[in-house]
Structure formats: C-alpha cells, structure tokens
Amino acid sequence: MKQIVGYCDRWSAQPGDTIRVMVSTYGPKRFQAGLVRVICGDDRPLGPGFKEQPVAVPWQGEYPGRTQTNPTGSYVRVPASDSLTRISSFTVQTWVFATTPHQGRQALIAKWDRARSEGFALSIGADGASEIRVGDGAGAVASLSSGVPLLAERWYRLTASYDAASGRLALEQCPQFKLPGQASRVESRTGPMHALGACSLPLTMAALPDPTGDRWASDYFNGKLDSPRLAAHALDAASLADALSSGQPPSELLVGWWDFALDMRGDGVTDRSGYGNHGETINLPSRACKGWNWDGSQHDWRVAPHQYGAIHFHDDDLSDAGWSPDITFTVPQTWRSAVYAIKLEAGDDVTYLPLFVRPPADTATSPLALLASTATYLAYANSRITLHVDFAEIRRGHVLAYDAEEAFLQEHGEIGLSTYDTHSDGSGVRYSSRLRPILTTGLRTRVWNFNADTHLIAWLEHLGLAFDVITDEDLEREGLALLSRYRTVITGTHPEYWSTKMWSALAAYQQTSGRFMYLGGNGFYWRAAFHPTRAGVLEIRRCGAAAKYWDEEPGEYHLAFTGELGGLWRRCGQPPQTLVGIGTRATGFDRSSYYRFTAAANDARAAFMLEGISTQERLGDFGSIGGGASGLEIDAADFALGTPPHALIIASSEQHSPDMMFAPEEILFQHSMMSGEDNPQVRADVVFYETVGGGAVFAVGSIAWCASLAHDDYRNNVARLMANVLRRFLSPEPFVFRPGAEWREPPHASRAIPASVRLPGAAGGS
Amino acid sequence: MYRIDPDRIDLVEAFKSQPFGPHAAEVKRMLNRLRWGSMQDRLVLVCVERHRRWVLGRLSGRRDRPIELDRSAQFTNLAQAEWEIFKRRWQQHTGRSLAGRVTEPAYDSSLGAARR
Structure with missing residues (x-):
C-alpha cells in the first residue's frame, strides 16, 4: 500500500x-x-x-x-476592507443553482467568523433550504430559513436583508421558473441584537472562512452562483432590482457587485461597485458557465458574456x-x-x-528531441476511470486488478481528480493541475502514458542514441523556436492533448524541414488549453462525439482559458490526419494484434525503412502489451480527413478483437459491423510522407507499438523498422518528393462520412 | 434479453480453458453479462505484492471508501483469480454452483501477464 x-x-x-x-x-x-x-x-x-x-x-x-x-474545495475570497467590515445593515443577493442541495450545510456568501459567531452568512441549510445567519460577536445569533428545500439544478434568486435599526431579518427565495411551493418569503425580528458584528475575515462565496482548519475554509458549496451583490442597506428584492435597473447603481448603495462574466479566463473576480472589493477564485472553480439568464441563443461565451456570468464551484476542486x-x-x-x-x-x-x-537555455545538445506528452500526463493525472466507471471491466476484458496507486486514489479523493472523472456532484472535471501529488506518472506503475513512454527511452538507450527531452509545456511557451533546434522530434506513446499553440508550432515545424515521428496512438485528439497565468494547469471541454467518460454541458463547449471551441481537433475542423497523416480510429484494451505490410511498402520511397525486413513478415506480431504492436488505441489514415495525398501507408493492422471498437466520432448510425472482429476499417496504419524543405513524417498509429520494441532483446522487425526510420530522419540528407504517379487525387467523399460506414476502396476510403 | 443458461457448462469450460481469451462469441456474450453492473459490490483484485500476489476485494460504489479486502482469498496467479471470480458470479447469476460440475484448472502463472 x-x-x-x-x-x-x-x-x-x-x-x-x-x-x-x-x-x-x-x-x-x-x-x-x-x-x-x-x-x-x-x-x-x-x-x-x-x-x-x-x-x-x-x-x-x-x-x-x-x-x-490537501485544501480541496473551490470558493471566492474577497479580502477584508473598510467598506465590507463596517456594514451593519445589509442586503445580500445572489442567483444560485445548487447541484447537491441535500448534502449538508453549504455556504453561498458569507462574511462570517465561525469562532466568534460574528457577521453574516447566506447558506443552504442542513435541510436543503436557504437560510441567513447573523451574529454580533457578543453571543447574539439569529437565523432564518426559507423552510423550502431547494430543488437540485434549478436557478433561484435569494435575497436576504438585515436592518440593524429595527433588528428585522428577511429572506426571500424566488425560483426562476415558478413551481408549486418553491417560492418563499420569511421575515423575523432578531430581538436584542441590533448591531452586526464587524467580522474582520475576508468575504467568501461558496465556502465559509475557517482560518484554523486544514483547508482554511469549510461548508463548501456544489453548484453555480451568479450575480452576487451586497448592499449596505436593508432592502427588499424589488427595491434592489429597481436600484439596479439603470445598469449602474448609486455608489452609496452597493459595496459589492461581483460580475463573474468579467475575467473569465483567469482567477480574478471583479467588483463593479466602485469600492474595489475585488476577489479571486481559489482552487479553480469552473468559469465561463451558463448563468441564470442564458437563453440558448448563444453557445460561445465570448459572444454573450453576460449570459455566462456563473461560476460552478465543487467541494473537490484542487489547483495547488x-x-x-x-x-x-x-x-x-x-x-x-x-x-x-x-x-x-x-x-x-x-x-x-x-x-x-532540458538542455541549457536556448540550446540543443542533440539533433533529436523526445517531446514528453506532459499535457496528456496532466489530463490523466489521478484518473479514477477503473474505480468509477461501471463499464470499465467490460472494456478491459478481465477482472479489474488494482495496483497500490489505484487503491490509494480510491481512499484519497482529497488529492484531486483527473479530467476523466466527474466531480462529487456529477459534473465533469475540466481542469487538472500538476501542483499536487499525481500517482499516475511514476515508475513501477501501470504501463500507460509516462511509464509506457519509458519503453521508448529504453530503446533509445539500447541504440546508444543521444537525445534531448522537451515537454508540452515548453512547446506551449516557446513554440516553433523550440522545435526548430532539432532535426527530428519524436513523441511518446500517447500524445493525445494539444493546445492550439502546440499544434501551430508543430504544423510550422513540418513546413520548415522538420522531421517528426509520431510513435503512439490516439494522438492530437482533444484540444486543450493551458491556464493563461498559472503554470501546469490544463483545461478540457468534453464536447461532441468522442471517446469520453462524461459529456460536456450544452452551451459550455468553449474553453474558459482561451475562448476557443473545445472538443476534438477533428470537430474543430483540423483532423489529426492533416498534421500526422493518421487519426484515432478505434479503441480496445483486451488484446493487441499485428500489422501486415501493404503493396506501398515496396515503393522505392519506403526502401530505407525496410532494410533487413521482409514485407512478407507480419509486423509486430509480438509485444508485452496484449501480444501485438497494434493495440489499446489505434489510428488510421483517411484521405478524406486530410492524410496528405502522397502519403505511403506501408502497413495496416488486422485481426483485431471484438473489443477493438470504432471510436464514437467514426460512427454515424449504429450497425453490426462495429468491431475489429468484423470490420476491416478497424485498423492502425503505419504512414510515411515527405514534407517541404526536406522534412518528413512517420507515424505508427498504436499506443501499444513501443511495447513491442524490446521483444527478443530488440531483435525484431518493429525495432528494426524504427531504427531504420530514425537513422534516416537524423541524416542531414533532405527528403525529396517529386509528384508523379504516386500522387493520389484528393477524394471527393465528404469528411462527414466516417469510417464505420465507408467501404474499403470507396471514394475517401483508405 | 439474453440470460445465461445454467446448463451451458460447455461455455464455462471454454472460458476456463482460456480465461483471457480470445473468446468465441457465445462465451464473450456470457462474460459480458457477468461483468455488466454497477461498481457497488463489484468484485475486484487488489495487488498486495507487486506482480506477485493479489487479494479479492469488493468495491462499495462510494468515493473515498477503502476497498473492502477479503484476505482469505489470495492469489499468486491472475488466471486463478479470474476463475474464482467467474465462479462466484456464475452462482450469483444462475443460482447454481459450479462445484462438482467442473474440474478445477491449473494455470500457468504467466497467463495474463501481457496486460498493462
């Protein structure tokens, strides 16, 4: 353990x-x-x-x-200020969309000192109903409940006020869409307490301040808040609405008017009251979320930011x-x-x-660079797929066997989730940070991503080839300048997540004589974004048809960090085939298979790869993952999706299992030919093509590929092919392609026709 | 909907002979039926000695709860563990035990090692 x-x-x-x-x-x-x-x-x-x-x-x-x-749980913290501390009478209002209203007390907006019972707190009570508490710090505490439990995932406007002069406490709970029995307005007198305690703690949203606790805060809220406001007078909801109707309330009215539709890309929370009570989000709650007023007319928060004025908080968010x-x-x-x-x-x-x-700044110490897929490592960080997903065993094809890391993750939710998981309220996890323990990127752990990539390192060591190491985060920051120091760049087994900057840099590298070897599968699949200011934080939006474990909220397909449309690069109009010749075709985890060389392997352009190899051999009919070089997640060429017309498909895999099934984006309408047992389109392709300026691309299309390298002490055709390619790619001799008979006419098939419904040899097929 | 026929011992024997496949379509269908279900009360394996020893476990279906271990059921062979869990699920689904109806297998310890 x-x-x-x-x-x-x-x-x-x-x-x-x-x-x-x-x-x-x-x-x-x-x-x-x-x-x-x-x-x-x-x-x-x-x-x-x-x-x-x-x-x-x-x-x-x-x-x-x-x-x-680990201080999990997201919230907003607004530093204490004179304008916030000196209020006695007040009105606090917010729109709330609770996702777990019956999960115990959850704070919404508070300036509350738990130790002194001082200040105020608007919360969801233990019974799921909204409540307001006030305390004078001298022992007097009053509270008022709406008495009507909130329904999950419905918008309500809550307004609470306290009049210090009269001691009158009021609370109004108003559902956005009227439902029987959901509205409530209650009022009471607090008795002898006539002064609101001047709590000196920060104002918080979605949690209560708890400076003495391990997590600094407590009473975390699951759900969305929108348009929180704080007035230094006791008002009812109608009066507050009147005051705000002009769009710019009188300066003496509001001391806090927080607009979550501003600064959505980062951690800032802007106060528009004029008092400067700006705050910050803690632990990366979800930004760019649909607000109470989202009307379905817009799906891009950049077009209608005022409809995306909500933040979704989770009790298990963690950024650092x-x-x-x-x-x-x-x-x-x-x-x-x-x-x-x-x-x-x-x-x-x-x-x-x-x-x-890496090498010293601005230098390269080898013509070869291994690009470590740190964006992918980050997306999978602490993944609990096999612990949480009901069909995990069906997909694996055997009883789930957990290592010590998975047993630890099952017990320790506090170290944060991966973007493959869902939050405790069922919503998808969009962000992952590396500033926390990550149990999925170690040695002697499950052979996936980082640990699987060490097969490649071991092979390079076996060859005695020197190489530099660079990472996705470096590529994000430095772009083409980083890649252009190298004659050849190689990936690991699973470079799945790519930001736009990374993608653009690689595309530019290929246009400037760079040589690129994509040595895995399921690469260049999801568009991701790095946080604009925080290092090591990644965002994903799981939208559209794709292999995924949760589905993005409709209307929230655009990344908060960049505003770009999230989802698959293919759905963004840039299939991986345009970048590396192949793209995800199928996934299956029970066993792997082999490749068979095609007629194109006899093309003179491929001769350098096949020295010492007979094209009559099965390629990779061995390997330590599933027994073959083609397995887990596999990619195929597709000329309709952008595989360059001169690309050589030198080998294709076959005889996959019934569990190797088309990726969802390859399916239009279900039929009975969905697996590798039946459909020859379920395959991986090994592809080579020349680029301009003497460059070239080589891609293998399988996550399991590198697990075949070490077979028979590296004496096998996968290792031989790889060594042939890499040595040629490291040679200064330029690759030259002269268009001739090999140039394939671009197909006329629509990109909208996916592989599962395309017959081999048909237009656009491959 | 497909139901497992408790008299199809031939499917049991087929699984027993190759617990990690490849499986014929009928065997695969039976296995999928046995494997389908929620995480609550799911039988799993927990490795207690890396690549050498596993203990039978049961998930609660709830987060942050330790996996309940049955240390009386320990395995040094993944195929043997697969067979043990198969037998338990078969009885749960069909209401009939396999004891006395099939012989116990003896698996090579390398079976199932080519998984990640």
Whole structure:
C-alpha cells in the first residue's frame, strides 16, 4: 500500500532552475530521497526490464516524514476592507443553482467568523433550504430559513436583508421558473441584537472562512452562483432590482457587485461597485458557465458574456495542494538532458516523481528531441476511470486488478481528480493541475502514458542514441523556436492533448524541414488549453462525439482559458490526419494484434525503412502489451480527413478483437459491423510522407507499438523498422518528393462520412 | 434479453480453458453479462505484492471508501483469480454452483501477464 507520495513544483527544468519537492508520508516517520535517471519504468515480468540509473546528489539521504493535507474545495475570497467590515445593515443577493442541495450545510456568501459567531452568512441549510445567519460577536445569533428545500439544478434568486435599526431579518427565495411551493418569503425580528458584528475575515462565496482548519475554509458549496451583490442597506428584492435597473447603481448603495462574466479566463473576480472589493477564485472553480439568464441563443461565451456570468464551484476542486517543501535543489549545469525521477522511499513503499531536464537555455545538445506528452500526463493525472466507471471491466476484458496507486486514489479523493472523472456532484472535471501529488506518472506503475513512454527511452538507450527531452509545456511557451533546434522530434506513446499553440508550432515545424515521428496512438485528439497565468494547469471541454467518460454541458463547449471551441481537433475542423497523416480510429484494451505490410511498402520511397525486413513478415506480431504492436488505441489514415495525398501507408493492422471498437466520432448510425472482429476499417496504419524543405513524417498509429520494441532483446522487425526510420530522419540528407504517379487525387467523399460506414476502396476510403 | 443458461457448462469450460481469451462469441456474450453492473459490490483484485500476489476485494460504489479486502482469498496467479471470480458470479447469476460440475484448472502463472 502507498505510504509515501509527493510532487515537484516543476515537471520541466533546465540547468540553473530551482526545484522544490513536497512529500507526504502515511505512517512512516522518515523517508529516503534520491535521484535516478529513468531508463525503463516498466517492472512487469514480461516487460523489457526495469532499469534506473542512480545519480549522486548532495541532497540524497533521510528526511523526517509527515502527512501534509490537501485544501480541496473551490470558493471566492474577497479580502477584508473598510467598506465590507463596517456594514451593519445589509442586503445580500445572489442567483444560485445548487447541484447537491441535500448534502449538508453549504455556504453561498458569507462574511462570517465561525469562532466568534460574528457577521453574516447566506447558506443552504442542513435541510436543503436557504437560510441567513447573523451574529454580533457578543453571543447574539439569529437565523432564518426559507423552510423550502431547494430543488437540485434549478436557478433561484435569494435575497436576504438585515436592518440593524429595527433588528428585522428577511429572506426571500424566488425560483426562476415558478413551481408549486418553491417560492418563499420569511421575515423575523432578531430581538436584542441590533448591531452586526464587524467580522474582520475576508468575504467568501461558496465556502465559509475557517482560518484554523486544514483547508482554511469549510461548508463548501456544489453548484453555480451568479450575480452576487451586497448592499449596505436593508432592502427588499424589488427595491434592489429597481436600484439596479439603470445598469449602474448609486455608489452609496452597493459595496459589492461581483460580475463573474468579467475575467473569465483567469482567477480574478471583479467588483463593479466602485469600492474595489475585488476577489479571486481559489482552487479553480469552473468559469465561463451558463448563468441564470442564458437563453440558448448563444453557445460561445465570448459572444454573450453576460449570459455566462456563473461560476460552478465543487467541494473537490484542487489547483495547488500548497504543501511545504521538504527538499529544495538547483539543477546543476552538469546534468545532461534526460528524464530523471526523484525517488522517495518509506516503509516498504517507493514513489517516483518525474523531472524532465532540458538542455541549457536556448540550446540543443542533440539533433533529436523526445517531446514528453506532459499535457496528456496532466489530463490523466489521478484518473479514477477503473474505480468509477461501471463499464470499465467490460472494456478491459478481465477482472479489474488494482495496483497500490489505484487503491490509494480510491481512499484519497482529497488529492484531486483527473479530467476523466466527474466531480462529487456529477459534473465533469475540466481542469487538472500538476501542483499536487499525481500517482499516475511514476515508475513501477501501470504501463500507460509516462511509464509506457519509458519503453521508448529504453530503446533509445539500447541504440546508444543521444537525445534531448522537451515537454508540452515548453512547446506551449516557446513554440516553433523550440522545435526548430532539432532535426527530428519524436513523441511518446500517447500524445493525445494539444493546445492550439502546440499544434501551430508543430504544423510550422513540418513546413520548415522538420522531421517528426509520431510513435503512439490516439494522438492530437482533444484540444486543450493551458491556464493563461498559472503554470501546469490544463483545461478540457468534453464536447461532441468522442471517446469520453462524461459529456460536456450544452452551451459550455468553449474553453474558459482561451475562448476557443473545445472538443476534438477533428470537430474543430483540423483532423489529426492533416498534421500526422493518421487519426484515432478505434479503441480496445483486451488484446493487441499485428500489422501486415501493404503493396506501398515496396515503393522505392519506403526502401530505407525496410532494410533487413521482409514485407512478407507480419509486423509486430509480438509485444508485452496484449501480444501485438497494434493495440489499446489505434489510428488510421483517411484521405478524406486530410492524410496528405502522397502519403505511403506501408502497413495496416488486422485481426483485431471484438473489443477493438470504432471510436464514437467514426460512427454515424449504429450497425453490426462495429468491431475489429468484423470490420476491416478497424485498423492502425503505419504512414510515411515527405514534407517541404526536406522534412518528413512517420507515424505508427498504436499506443501499444513501443511495447513491442524490446521483444527478443530488440531483435525484431518493429525495432528494426524504427531504427531504420530514425537513422534516416537524423541524416542531414533532405527528403525529396517529386509528384508523379504516386500522387493520389484528393477524394471527393465528404469528411462527414466516417469510417464505420465507408467501404474499403470507396471514394475517401483508405 | 439474453440470460445465461445454467446448463451451458460447455461455455464455462471454454472460458476456463482460456480465461483471457480470445473468446468465441457465445462465451464473450456470457462474460459480458457477468461483468455488466454497477461498481457497488463489484468484485475486484487488489495487488498486495507487486506482480506477485493479489487479494479479492469488493468495491462499495462510494468515493473515498477503502476497498473492502477479503484476505482469505489470495492469489499468486491472475488466471486463478479470474476463475474464482467467474465462479462466484456464475452462482450469483444462475443460482447454481459450479462445484462438482467442473474440474478445477491449473494455470500457468504467466497467463495474463501481457496486460498493462
């Protein structure tokens, strides 16, 4: 069982950068720390063999262990100010859309000191009804409940007021769409309490301040808030509405007029009252959400931001665990670019934290770069698919067998979710941050993403080829300038998530003589966005037909961080075939299959790849994942979707299992030919084509591909083909393509006809 | 809707002979029926000694709850574990035990190792 976890404040670093390592132990009082260079993290008996190379560092040794806590739960915090602290009478109003109204007390807007029972708090009570509490900090507390529990996922306008002069407390609960018994207006006298306590804590929304607690706040709210306001007078809802009808209320009326439709790309919360009571969101609640007034006429928040004035809060959001560092060190100039890992050991447990060390700034130390798919690692961070998804066992084709990491994730929701999961209220997780322990990016863990990519590292080590390591986050920040330092760039097994900046940089690289090897499957699939200011935070919107575990809210398909349409790149009009020649065709996790060479493998343009290989052989009829090189998630060429007309499809896989099924975007209407057992379109393609300026692209179309490299101690046709391609791609000799008979006429088939309903050989087929 | 015929011991034998497939269509259909269901009370395996030993577990279907372990049911072979869970599910679905109706298999420990 896991006894130690941790994280670094960086994944990518270059010499001179300072790294902070945060650690938490569960039981052991001490832990050991050290550094290794990663060669192969796959420790399965049938794998290539686990291999790490210890690196001596001055900070290696024993450290005291401790358990650090995670402050999950999102909310808004507005710093205390004179204008907020001095109010006595007040009116507080907000639109609320509760997703779990019966999950106990949940704060909506509060300036409340729990220890002193001072201030006010508008909340959902334990019974699910709205309530207002006031306290004078001297022992007098009054509260008032609407007495009518809120219905889940319905908008209500709540207005509460307190008149210090009369002691009158009032609360109005007004549903947006009238339903029998849902409206409520209650009023009471508070008795002897005539002064609202001057609570000095920040004002909060969607949580109560709780400075003495582990998470700083408590009483987290699940759901959306829109248009919260605070007036320094006791008003009823109608009077407040009248005052706001001009669009600019009198300055003496409101001390807080928070407009969530502003600053939607970041963490800011803007106060339009003129008092400057601006706030910030904590733990990345969802922005660019439909507000109470969304009328369905617009689906892009940039076009009608006033209809997207809601923030969706979750009690399990987490952006930064904020742990105290246990180790701090600077990357020495002497470290070569490579994948390293901080090795942490406690009790009988070991945890590895990856560190991708780049060459010194603005330099390359090899003509070859491995682009680590950190955006994908981030999207999957702490994925609980196999723990939460009912059909997970059906998809795997065997009983679910959990490793220590998954058993830990089942018990520790507080370390945050992945973008494959849903929040506790059922809504999809859109954001993932690496500033928290991530159990899915270690060595000796399940062979997927990062750990599967170490098969490629092991093969490069076996060849004795030097390479630099760069990451998606580096590409996002530096663009083409980063790629252009290299003659050849290679991916890992699963480069699934791409931001627009990353995509554009790669497209430009291919237009400027770059050579690119896509060595996995399901790549270039989802459009993602990095946070505009926070490093290491990714956003996804799971919209449209796609392989996905939750479905995006209609009307919220546009990313908050950039405003771009989210979803598949294919649905954004840029299929992966336009970038790398192939794109996702099918997924299946029970077993893998092999490729068969096509007639195109005999083309003179492909001769360099096939030295020492007979095209009569099955390609990759072996491998440590499912027994074949084509498996898990596979990609195929499709000229209708943008595979370049001169691309050579040198091999295609066949004989897939009934569990290898078309990806949803490849289906128009269901029929009985949906799997690899029946439909020959369920296949992976190995593709090669030349680009302009002497460049070229090689793509293999399978996540399982690299798990075949080490078969028979690297003496096999997958490893041979790869070595042939890579050596040629590293040669300065330009690739030249002269259009001739090979140039395939662009097909006339519509892009809207997906593979599952296209017969082989038909126009647009492949 | 398809229901498992408790007299189809031939399907049981077919599964037993190749617990990780490939399976004939009829066997696959039976397995899908046994595997379909919510996470609540689902039988799973939890690795307690990496790549060497697994314990039978049961999910609660609720978040943040530890997986309930049955340490009396331990396996050093994934195929054996698959067979054990199959037998339990078969009895639950058909109401009939397989005890005495099929012989117990002896699996090679490498079976099922080519999974990730």
